[in-house]
Amino acid sequence: MPKTALITLVAATALLGACSDRIKDTHPQQLVSKRQAIFKKFTKTLEPMGLVARGRQDYVKPDFMASALALQELSSQPWAYFTAEGNYPPTRAKPEVWSQPGEFKKAQDNYLAAIDTLVQVAGSADLPSIRASVETVQKSCKNCHDQFRSDRQ
DSSP: OOHHHHHHHHHHHHHHHHHOOOOOOOOTTOHHHHHHHHHHHHHHHHHHHHHHHTTSSOOOHHHHHHHHHHHHHHHTSGGGGOSGGGOSTTOOBOTHHHHOHHHHHHHHHHHHHHHHHHHHHHTSOOHHHHHHHHHHHHHHHHHHHHHHBOSOO
8 A cells, every 4th residue: 555545544544533423431440331332242142033033034043042042141241330330421321220220120121031031932943933032122122222222422
């Protein structure tokens, strides 16, 4: 790569980075970053199961089971990072996470129950049950986001 092209690339990258409105997580414990990373893993793990549920990907029992078990393992992890110390920018959590802890816990419990059901049916090859279970997990995610997650950052 010619030197001028490299300089242009570096300058463009720096300029784009400076224009970003994304707030950095500067908290010493990085609580927001930790829980966001887990939620991203949720999505990455659930997406292939959604494709199977919608008939866009074939059901392969060992793969589907592995995804369901991985999701179950992840499912209990982010909640420990929703502490009073974890309520700072760049959080997308609404104040209701802290002002309505009982409701937030109920949403967590609904999600965990939906995941447990998904694991129970994951190896059954019963596609209607699998489809319904994946849909229940997705709805529990959406319900929690609707109630406790802001679109703003």
